[in-house]
Amino acid sequence: MGDRFIRICPEKEVTAPKEKAQKILKWLHSENLFSEDLSDCVYGGLGYRPKENLEHYIVEKGEALDVIDNQFGGLIIEYERMIYDGYQYSALLSATCPKCNKDYLEGIDYDKIVNGELEGKYKLDYEYVSGCVDSWMDNPEATILCKNCKTISRVVDFEFQENMCLTNLSFTFWHILSLNDQFLLKFEEILDEKVVKIFGKL
Ligand SMILES: [Zn+2]
Numbered sequence: 001m002g003d004r005f006i007r008i009c010p011e012k013e014v015t016a017p018k019e020k021a022q023k024i025l026k027w028l029h030s031e032n033l034f035s036e037d038l039s040d041c042v043y044g045g046l047g048y049r050p051k052e053n054l055e056h057y058i059v060e061k062g063e064a065l066d067v068i069d070n071q072f073g074g075l076i077i078e079y080e081r082m083i084y085d086g087y088q089y090s091a092l093l094s095a096t097c098p099k100c101n102k103d104y105l106e107g108i109d110y111d112k113i114v115n116g117e118l119e120g121k122y123k124l125d126y127e128y129v130s131g132c133v134d135s136w137m138d139n140p141e142a143t144i145l146c147k148n149c150k151t152i153s154r155v156v157d158f159e160f161q162e163n164m165c166l167t168n169l170s171f172t173f174w175h176i177l178s179l180n181d182q183f184l185l186k187f188e189e190i191l192d193e194k195v196v197k198i199f200g201k202l
Pocket residue numbers: 097098099100101102146147148149150151
């Protein structure tokens with residue numbers, strides 16, 4: 001069993017990510033859901049520890065309490081422009097062109113992606129699209145040339161079926177996996193952005 005997490009990210013880059021994060025923290029602290037102080041309870045930085053009230057927003061009862069008891073797990077917030085993914089659970093499965101609505105990766109076998117067994121045109125297509133997605137890191141205006149309609153569109157305008165998000169704000173909940181819909185709705189309301197949920201495993 002590895003270390004699992006879920007991430008909540010605004011679907012697209014937001015302006016003033018730090019201010020948005022502060023609004024979320026204000027809510028989390030006002031309802032006494034997470035600690036106000038930071039500690040080394042998470043990977044990759046300092047995090048906020050869950051508190052008992054978090055149980056109100058959890059489907060699997062006892063999950064927050066387990067994390068409190070085990071002294072590991074909690075929330076880490078990141079602000080960098082990044083491709084936020086689920087580590088082991090991440091693979092690009094489809095990339096739909098905003099102009100012609102065709103999936104660039106149609107017919108590609110998920111198991112072959114995961115096992116690195118793609119060949120021929122599938123391999124080329126996959127490498128081209130994932131290369132374009134990666135290039136968004138250095139260039140927000142990075143594009144993909146659609147092989148079907150031959151139109152060039154921005155990477156962020158393509159629709160991906162995947163477990164990742166190209167954005168500049170991420171809330172990662174280590175070992176807290178069953179946050180309910182109400183919790184997500186609250187995020188959307190406070191951020192005033194649509195959010196995505198990403199499942200991950202380290
Ligand atoms: Zn197209």
